[in-house]
Amino acid sequence: MTGSTDVFEIMATTRSMRRLKPDPVPDDMIRKILEAGLGAANGGNTQKWRFLVLKEPTRKKAVQVWYKKAFDEWVGPRYASSPPPPGSDPARFARQHGAVEYLTDHYHEAPVWIVACLEDGPNPDRSQGASIYPAVQNMLLAIRALGLGSTLTTRHLRFEKETEAALGLPPNVHSYAILPIGWPMGKFGPTGRGKLSEFVYLDNWGEAYPAVSEG
Numbered sequence: 001m002t003g004s005t006d007v008f009e010i011m012a013t014t015r016s017m018r019r020l021k022p023d024p025v026p027d028d029m030i031r032k033i034l035e036a037g038l039g040a041a042n043g044g045n046t047q048k049w050r051f052l053v054l055k056e057p058t059r060k061k062a063v064q065v066w067y068k069k070a071f072d073e074w075v076g077p078r079y080a081s082s083p084p085p086p087g088s089d090p091a092r093f094a095r096q097h098g099a100v101e102y103l104t105d106h107y108h109e110a111p112v113w114i115v116a117c118l119e120d121g122p123n124p125d126r127s128q129g130a131s132i133y134p135a136v137q138n139m140l141l142a143i144r145a146l147g148l149g150s151t152l153t154t155r156h157l158r159f160e161k162e163t164e165a166a167l168g169l170p171p172n173v174h175s176y177a178i179l180p181i182g183w184p185m186g187k188f189g190p191t192g193r194g195k196l197s198e199f200v201y202l203d204n205w206g207e208a209y210p211a212v213s214e215g
C-alpha cells in the first residue's frame with residue numbers, strides 16, 4: 001500500500017509506472033479499480049463504457065506486436081529527436097525514454113490489462129473520448145492508491161483496426177486506452193511538470209495570474 005489515501009498526494013504521485021513485475025494482482029483489487037472507474041462522469045450518464053479485463057497472454061502478446069511496431073516506426077524516432085518537456089531535463093528525459101522502451105518490450109507481461117472501451121457505434125467522433133477518460137483517470141488514481149503501477153497507453157491506436165481485432169472487440173465498440181497493471185519494480189515519486197505560471201492566464205490570453213506566479 002502507499003501509506004496515504006490523501007487525494008492530493010495521490011494525484012501528485014500518480015506517474016507512469018512502466019516497469020512492472022509479472023506477479024498476479026488479486027481480483028478484489030481489480031474490482032476496486034473498476035468501481036473507481038464507474039464513479040466517473042460520462043456524457044448524459046449514458047454509461048456506454050465497457051471494460052475488458054485481459055489476463056490471457058496470447059491476446060496481450062498479439063497487441064504488443066503492434067505496440068512495438070508503432071514504437072519502432074514512430075515513438076522511438078520521435079523521442080530521439082525531441083527536447084525534454086517542461087519540468088524535465090535531459091537525464092530525466094533519457095530515463096523516461098528507457099522506461100518507455102522497457103514497457104514496449106514487456107507490455108504483454110503485465111499480469112492484467114484493463115482495456116477502456118466505448119460502445120460508440122461505427123463512426124465515433126473526437127468528443128466521445130470525454131466519456132471514457134475521466135473513468136480512466138479515476139482508475140489510474142485507484143491503482144496508485146492500492147500501491148499498484150500502471151500507465152495510460154494509447155499507442156496501440158496507431159494500428160487501431162489490427163489491435164482491436166486482436167482484442168476481439170465487436171464492430172460497434174472502440175478502445176480508448178489500455179492500462180497495463182502490475183506491482184511496480186520502482187518507487188513512486190512526484191510527477192514532473194512545468195510551473196503553473198507557464199500554463200495559466202488571467203482574464204486575457206497570455207496575461208499572468210499572480211496567484212500562481214510562485215508555482
Ligand SMILES: Cc1cc2nc3c(=O)[nH]c(=O)nc-3n(C[C@H](O)[C@H](O)[C@H](O)COP(=O)(O)O)c2cc1C
Binds near residue numbers: 018
Ligand atoms: C493520451 C495519453 C496517451 C499516452 N500513451 C502512452 C503510451 O502509449 N505509452 C506510454 O508508455 N505512455 C503513454 N502515456 C503516458 C505519458 O507518456 C506520460 O503520462 C507522460 O510522459 C508524463 O509522465 P508521468 O505520467 O510519469 O508523469 C500516455 C499519456 C496520455 C495522457
